[in-house]
Amino acid sequence: MKCPTEELVSRLACGLRPVRRLPSPLVLLVLWTVFCVAVVVLALSALGLRQHLLRDAMDRVDPLSVVAAAAVALLSGLAAFQLALPDRDRRWALLPVAAVAGWLAVMGWGCAGDVARLGWAGMSLGVDLGCLGFIVGLGVPLTLVILWATRHAALRPLSVAALGGLSAAAFANIGMTLIHEESATAQVLFWHGLGMTLVVGVGTLLGRRLLQGAAPADGPLSSRPG
Amino acid sequence: MSSATFPLPGPLPGLALRRVTDEADRTARDERWAGWMQAAQQGDSRAYEQLLRECLPLLRAICRQRLREPAEVEEAVQDTLLTLHRVRHTYDPSRPFRPWLAAIADRRALDRLRSLARRRGREADLEAAEHVGVAGDAEARLLSADLREAVRELPASQRTALQLTKIEAMSLAEASERSRMSIGALKVATHRAVQSLRRKLGGER
Numbered sequence: 001m002k003c004p005t006e007e008l009v010s011r012l013a014c015g016l017r018p019v020r021r022l023p024s025p026l027v028l029l030v031l032w033t034v035f036c037v038a039v040v041v042l043a044l045s046a047l048g049l050r051q052h053l054l055r056d057a058m059d060r061v062d063p064l065s066v067v068a069a070a071a072v073a074l075l076s077g078l079a080a081f082q083l084a085l086p087d088r089d090r091r092w093a094l095l096p097v098a099a100v101a102g103w104l105a106v107m108g109w110g111c112a113g114d115v116a117r118l119g120w121a122g123m124s125l126g127v128d129l130g131c132l133g134f135i136v137g138l139g140v141p142l143t144l145v146i147l148w149a150t151r152h153a154a155l156r157p158l159s160v161a162a163l164g165g166l167s168a169a170a171f172a173n174i175g176m177t178l179i180h181e182e183s184a185t186a187q188v189l190f191w192h193g194l195g196m197t198l199v200v201g202v203g204t205l206l207g208r209r210l211l212q213g214a215a216p217a218d219g220p221l222s223s224r225p226g
Numbered sequence: 227m228s229s230a231t232f233p234l235p236g237p238l239p240g241l242a243l244r245r246v247t248d249e250a251d252r253t254a255r256d257e258r259w260a261g262w263m264q265a266a267q268q269g270d271s272r273a274y275e276q277l278l279r280e281c282l283p284l285l286r287a288i289c290r291q292r293l294r295e296p297a298e299v300e301e302a303v304q305d306t307l308l309t310l311h312r313v314r315h316t317y318d319p320s321r322p323f324r325p326w327l328a329a330i331a332d333r334r335a336l337d338r339l340r341s342l343a344r345r346r347g348r349e350a351d352l353e354a355a356e357h358v359g360v361a362g363d364a365e366a367r368l369l370s371a372d373l374r375e376a377v378r379e380l381p382a383s384q385r386t387a388l389q390l391t392k393i394e395a396m397s398l399a400e401a402s403e404r405s406r407m408s409i410g411a412l413k414v415a416t417h418r419a420v421q422s423l424r425r426k427l428g429g430e431r
Contacts, residue, residue: 003300020315
């Protein structure tokens with residue numbers, strides 16, 4: 001008589017269907033970036049923006065902060081796609097750390113500039129719910145898309161979800177930066193940072209639920225009791 | 227040493243030879259497995275079955291590094307096979323197969339170890355309840371303080387479902403009306419509550 005494990009092997013092999021091999025993480029990153037850029041452009045045009053948006057933005061926006069946010073978006077996206085594969089090193093999770101530090105440094109430098117220019121009034125934190133709403137409203141649906149794209153992440157679902165959420169939030173943040181009314185850097189840092197943190201938090205919570213499909217039913221991420 | 231007094235080949239060259247042979251065997255085996263996995267991705271069920279059977283000893287060895295009890299090892303191996311099956315499209319044939327497989331096995335063994343530790347923690351809390359068997363009269367067991375304690379630890383929805391459907395013996399429709407939970411949700415919550423109690427009170431898994 002076969003033992004249960006051997007029976008399982010026979011059951012899995014019986015009627016095996018061909019599968020389409022997953023594209024490489026770099027290809028997935030390119031697809032993800034194209035998708036996010038398209039969504040952000042659509043969202044911006046849906047908001048009825050001026051034709052010369054980009055030219056105006058270039059005058060207003062510190063290009064370094066956009067480059068830093070883009071680096072966060074791309075590197076955390078790549079890290080999520082890499083970590084979703086079983087045989088990749090867990091240190092991929094550290095890939096976006098430098099970019100996040102760079103983004104914070106750029107914003108911190110901006111805050112220091114505001115203080116030098118305007119005194120401590122430059123540090124005032126006005127309420128900016130529109131900005132928060134844009135980042136969360138765009139970031140959460142984008143996070144759902146990257147969770148879907150990494151649904152095979154069976155071994156490290158939480159890291160993958162958090163990094164995917166960070167990438168989605170950073171793309172939403174770039175969109176917001178381009179249309180942001182002139183305001184103190186501290187305000188931008190606070191509301192954008194809060195928006196991105198919320199998106200990463202929601203992404204991680206959703207990831208716990210959504211990516212568990214790739215883990216066995218009796219795994220610790222399962223919703224079964226015990 | 228004996229190898230110094232007798233000019234015959236000593237144990238060291240023999241060992242070295244065996245090591246080289248083992249290495250060559252392993253390389254050949256890894257290539258064979260990668261080929262079988264590639265064929266399995268294209269739907270070749272014979273290659274897949276051969277691959278899984280050949281992998282079993284390695285999977286058991288990996289899981290045994292984390293788990294001691296043979297039954298747990300076997301469960302971890304089965305978890306590994308299920309995961310491997312679900313994510314078989316993520317294997318890239320240009321990379322070696324063994325690290326891909328070993329990462330899945332190691333993670334599933336670790337998961338099982340953690341769930342075992344959690345289960346043991348709960349069992350330690352409920353040591354006093356060990357004498358309460360799962361068989362026997364339901365009402366008598368309900369009188370047990372241990373069982374009350376275990377029921378109290380259940381999530382609220384499961385506790386309500388258990389209370390209404392099993393203790394107050396309401397019909398699903400009545401219980402649904404009282405609890406404002408759907409019948410489906412009630413069934414699931416009751417089932418989970420019973421499973422959870424069975425596990426906590428030392429019954430079968």
